Amino acid sequence: MSRRQGFRHPHPISIVTHISRFLFLLLIPLVRGLLLSLQGGFGQWLAGSWVDILMMTLISCIGVLEWLMSGYRWGEGRLEFYTGIFFRRSICIPLCRTSCVSIIHHYYLRPFGVVRLQADTPGGSWNRADFSILLKKEEANRLFDALERQEEDFLSREYRPRGLYVAVLSALLSNSFAGILFASTAISQAGKLLGKEFADRIYGTLEQITRLLAFGIPPAAAAIGYLLLGGWLLAFLVNGARHKNFAAVRKKESLVIHSGILTHRDYFLPFGQINYLDIRQSVTTRALRLYSVFLQTAGYGKNKDDLSALIPACNKKELHKTLKLLCPEFQVTERALKPNFGALLKFINDALWPSLLLPVVAWLVSLWLPDWSDFIWYTGWMATVPAIWFLLVRLFDFATSGLSRNGDMFTLRYSHFYYLHTIVLPKNRMAGFCLRQSILQRQDGRCDILVYSRSEGRKRHHLRNLLKKDAAALFGIPQAYREKPKKRRT
Amino acid sequence: MKEEKKVSRKALAVWRIRIGLLAFFPAFITFFFWAPWSVVWQVFTALWVLGVAVMFWIYYPIKYNKLAYLLTGQAFVLHCGVIYTRVKAIYRENIQFATIASGPVQRLLGVCTLYLVSAGGGIHVSCLEQEEAVRLQNLLCPEVAPDAREEGPL
Helix, strand or coil: CCCCCCCECCCCCHHHHHHHHCHHHHHHHHHHHHHHHHCCCHHHHHHCHHHHHHHHHHHHHHHHHHHHCCEEEEECCEEEEEECCCCCEEEEEEHHHCCEEEEEECCCCHHHCEEEEEEECCCCCCCCCCEEEEEEHHHHHHHHHHHHHCCCCCCCEEECCCHHHHHHHHHHHHCCHHHHHHHHHHHHHHHHHHHHHHHHHCCHHHHHHHHHHCCCCCHHHHHHHHHHHHHHHHHHHHHHHHHCCCEEEECCCEEEEEECCCCEEEEEEEHHHCCEEEEEECHHHHHCCCEEEEEECCCCCCCCCCCCEEEEEECHHHHHHHHHHHCCCCCCCCCCECCCHHHHHHHHHHHHHHHHHHHHHHHHHHHHCHHHHHHHHHHHHHHHHHHHHHHHHHHHHHHHCEEEEECCEEEEEEEECCEEEEEEEEHHHEEEEEEEECHHHHHHCEEEEEEEECCCCCEEEEEEEEEHHHHHHHCCCHHHCCCCCCCCCC | CCCCEECCCHHHHHHHHHHHHHCHHHHHHHHHCCCCCCHHHHHHHHHHHHHHHHHHHHHHHHHHHHCEEEECCCEEEEEECCCCEEEEEEEHHHCCEEEEECCHHHHHHCEEEEEEEECCEEEEEEEEEHHHHHHHHHHHCCCCCHHHHHHCCC
């Protein structure tokens, strides 16, 4: 059990996390106690409690032993970690291979002066950090400082967004306007249809409060509305707390990002490991002419409560200014290739049919079942709202999508579900691409472009209906374009 | 390599043997539940026989005709697809490694599949002659040790 040369144990609080993994063993004494208490044998249970004590001791021993059998060290340009009692595992991560090093100051660990240090590389698990350890704050900071100190000779540039922009990002991540519209319409319709029935069941204080805040809406609809609104607000507050105090600092070869109120997060992102920039807009932010920029690099935004933003929100002028400040290498270029007007139907096809057919189907079904017509119309309308919203996204997509190249930097514009994306992707981060042509597209020499970017999983970007010949030339493979053989007239 | 190259002509044979082997399964069901007077039996039998025939005489010849590859200065390009025409490409600098694999049928006919793997994607070319696959692997993985190149993976 001797400690390896130069290695240090993680913080003793790791024992608690180790124990939590064996909590299932507590099921045995729990079930046993439950069975005996059902038989009224408290005395028996007491007499046999040594089994429970033994089990608790065993679990604690395993936790302590696992802590004793684990250690870490950093130096000589690498992070090393070993762990395991029976199945031993040793990890060695060269610091030059890391794509993200983060320190998470969880609010519940702060009283103990403990933080979680995580490191990730482009390899390994797609949903878990390659290296994760609890250690003293000072120790983690020392590593972070050492990483930052490598670039002391460079004048760093800092970006701090306005509070309003952080709020916009929080709102964008909490829900989309389509969801709000959907929820509010659903509430008013549900109030009309089910309000009375629901209202009978609401009683006590909740009923009083709801009635007070109903403002003329049926209490049931109001209750559901406030529930949804409360949930959205909660999500908004959580996102707001996560992104509050957001600051991004550009060093010579890296980006350092800090954020959070309750749980502080510090990220160190080597610039060379960034796969692409994603400038994202929803229909709402597009209408407000606001842009949010996200970073795609292994380890950043991997966990569900992680950050993935680089610029929470800004207008177009600020976007270019801030991108120049933080990552001048990633410059957005104007569209060189764009879809032709004839492609409009291809863009809106997926959204148009549901938008048209759902009300028609609702009308037909309501004719068939007149007793249920209110409910059918309500359901049909509810299903149509997201389809219309999707149609709007696709119309924006048609107007803005396209492809361009500036040296080794590609700019891809397309939509995916309810978001419009502008991807700035370096050539060396492109895992592959495919020019896909359907029988219909063959007639006018157009094609869909599927670009696969480098990532831990498979990340696809889909651009619609661009000229195949120009696309092949833009990707630097003009030889790949085959002229359509002309038919000879005899 | 400036000209497009076709894969081995044996590709057609490989695909046809594969579909022939796969056809044993519906054929077994057809004979096991022998009931030529039943409409369900007739429809099922007609469907799988038609499906195999279409694959055998229409789909695979088109697939073979369209399948071609090209190695340019900066990318490996593959033309493929029957219903959709596809041009798949991977920049040479982004290829992480290349693998050669062959199944029993491919080994029987002396062909193999070349996989070009990149981080987050990749493409494969099926039914290449072994020598050609090894040549491409060596061309696209310049870091392969000289000894390993001579020996070849098969």
